[in-house]
Amino acid sequence: MQLPFMGTFAIDDFYTGTRAALAGGTTMIMDFALPQKEESLIEAYHKWRAWADPKVCCDYALHVGVTWWNNKVPQEMAQLTREHGINSFKMFLAYKDLWQLNDEELLEAFKACKEIGALAQVHAENGDIIKENSKKLLALGITGPEGHEMSRPEEVEAEATMRACVLANQVGCPLYVVHVMSKSAADVVRAKRKQGCVVFGEPIAASLGTDGTHYWHKCWRHAAAFVMGPPLRPDPTTPNYLMDLLANGDLQTTGTDNCTFSASQKAIGKDDFTKIPNGVNGVEDRMSVLWEKGVVSGKMDACRFVAVTSTNAAKIFNIYPRKGMEVHGTADFVISGGKVVVEDGELKCVAGAGKFVATLPFSPAVYSRIENRDRVYAPRKVIRAPYDGVVTAMNVTLASVESQIDSGDTSGISSSQGNSFYGRGRRSVPPTSTSAVFNLHESTFSVAGDQPCDQSPVKRSSIKVNNPPGGKSAGSFW
Numbered sequence: 252m253q254l255p256f257m258g259t260f261a262i263d264d265f266y267t268g269t270r271a272a273l274a275g276g277t278t279m280i281m282d283f284a285l286p287q288k289e290e291s292l293i294e295a296y297h298k299w300r301a302w303a304d305p306k307v308c309c310d311y312a313l314h315v316g317v318t319w320w321n322n323k324v325p326q327e328m329a330q331l332t333r334e335h336g337i338n339s340f341k342m343f344l345a346y347k348d349l350w351q352l353n354d355e356e357l358l359e360a361f362k363a364c365k366e367i368g369a370l371a372q373v374h375a376e377n378g379d380i381i382k383e384n385s386k387k388l389l390a391l392g393i394t395g396p397e398g399h400e401m402s403r404p405e406e407v408e409a410e411a412t413m414r415a416c417v418l419a420n421q422v423g424c425p426l427y428v429v430h431v432m433s434k435s436a437a438d439v440v441r442a443k444r445k446q447g448c449v450v451f452g453e454p455i456a457a458s459l460g461t462d463g464t465h466y467w468h469k470c471w472r473h474a475a476a477f478v479m480g481p482p483l484r485p486d487p488t489t490p491n492y493l494m495d496l497l498a499n500g501d502l503q504t505t506g507t508d509n510c511t512f513s514a515s516q517k518a519i520g521k522d523d524f525t526k527i528p529n530g531v532n533g534v535e536d537r538m539s540v541l542w543e544k545g546v547v548s549g550k551m552d553a554c555r556f557v558a559v560t561s562t563n564a565a566k567i568f569n570i571y572p573r574k575g576m577e578v579h580g581t582a583d584f585v586i587s588g589g590k591v592v593v594e595d596g597e598l599k600c601v602a603g604a605g606k607f608v609a610t611l612p613f614s615p616a617v618y619s620r621i622e623n624r625d626r627v628y629a630p631r632k633v634i635r636a637p638y639d640g641v642v643t644a645m646n647v648t649l650a651s652v653e654s655q656i657d658s659g660d661t662s663g664i665s666s667s668q669g670n671s672f673y674g675r676g677r678r679s680v681p682p683t684s685t686s687a688v689f690n691l692h693e694s695t696f697s698v699a700g701d702q703p704c705d706q707s708p709v710k711r712s713s714i715k716v717n718n719p720p721g722g723k724s725a726g727s728f729w
């Protein structure tokens with residue numbers, strides 16, 4: 252609501268926006284407080300509270316954006332979590348030169364979230380690629396809304412989604428992917444969840460209800476109305492696909508990213524698609540779109556509808572159980588905070604009646620698995636008896652080794668020296684043990700065939716290793 256963005260302000264403010272939410276059956280919203288570069292996160296939070304508190308008609312909470320990085324930012328994040336009821340932070344992989352963080356900053360932000368029990372959220376698109384593609388398209392004379400989608404196709408969203416999942420997983424941070432707009436990005440979320448990552452995916456009313464073919468509409472005003480980031484996808488099977496994933500549990504919640512601009516605001520970009528303010532509506536329509544495309548279509552039952560529109564988000568953002576709502580398909584009556592605010596289609600909401608809802612850190616729905624993983628997968632050292640054999644003296648030269656061998660004194664030479672590059676021809680070194688038994692568990696292993704501790708008189712032919720001991724790994728270690 253009223254987001255300052257791309258040279259203007261989103262046209263829904265906290266009054267009209269929350270009024271619309273209630274009219275559609277939504278009794279609490281979560282908005283984003285997004286600091287400008289270098290602006291204090293705490294100041295941005297207070298600014299949004301001052302905008303919202305006198306105007307909201309329903310309850311609301313805030314996510315705060317981490318739109319730039321220095322060593323003060325994690326301190327402010329911790330303070331927001333401790334003192335101001337913020338338990339989620341949004342990081343942008345897009346909007347280069349405005350809000351975009353690089354990978355190093357993302358890692359720091361993810362580490363900070365984990366430390367304070369917050370949920371990391373990402374806007375997943377590769378801003379560097381978008382910048383490059385936009386330049387090319389504009390140079391080709393493609394200035395209309397279709398250029399918006401062409402500059403940031405599915406792959407650009409999927410890459411950033413994958414990168415965010417990997418970075419977050421590497422530091423054990425739970426991740427929430429906002430506005431999942433494409434089949435490819437949804438597939439990444441699904442695959443990462445199957446691999447055990449703690450990641451949640453949120454399609455929105457727009458991506459579930461319509462598609463990106465509108466960007467090619469002949470009426471500029473019509474096409475521009477659909478411009479948002481990441482874009483709606485021209486593949487018309489996308490909404491059904493996302494709904495199926497939502498129905499079967501691969502995606503978890505539904506948002507809107509409600510960020511509306513009038514036609515005249517969109518027209519800031521009438522000659523250049525990169526200047527069209529990004530954002531679409533949805534806060535009033537979300538429940539109806541979900542009911543129609545989710546339940547009436549037969550993809551999900553009423554209980555799953557409640558879960559994906561309300562309960563799952565409440566659990567993830569640690570404000571469950573606190574809300575209760577009975578629905579009859581459309582919002583004939585809406586009760587918010589014990590008061591009837593919609594009765595027979597008539598809105599009876601009051602500005603300032605909503606209250607700020609603090610969100611506490613370490614949401615059990617998010618952190619119980621993280622804590623379990625940390626405990627089970629914690630790196631552990633192998634407990635073993637100390638090595639009590641010979642240790643090679645450092646700075647041993649070839650000459651000194653050879654003179655020791657010639658004199659028959661091999662006590663100071665480790666077996667690895669004996670079989671080193673220089674030692675290959677000297678198999679006449681007398682074995683210190685006559686046993687031919689070879690304990691692979693206690694040896695190091697050379698794919699070249701020679702065992703560094705091999706003192707058996709039996710000369711072995713080379714060993715071809717197709718599979719390393721312990722099996723193959725998908726990683727790079729082997």
Ligand SMILES: NC(=O)NCCC(=O)O
Binds near residue numbers: 430478480529531
């Ligand atoms: N999504 C969008 O186009 N506008 C709102 C800002 C953002 O989250 O990207």
Ligand SMILES: [Zn+2]
Binds near residue numbers: 430480
């Ligand atoms: Zn976003």
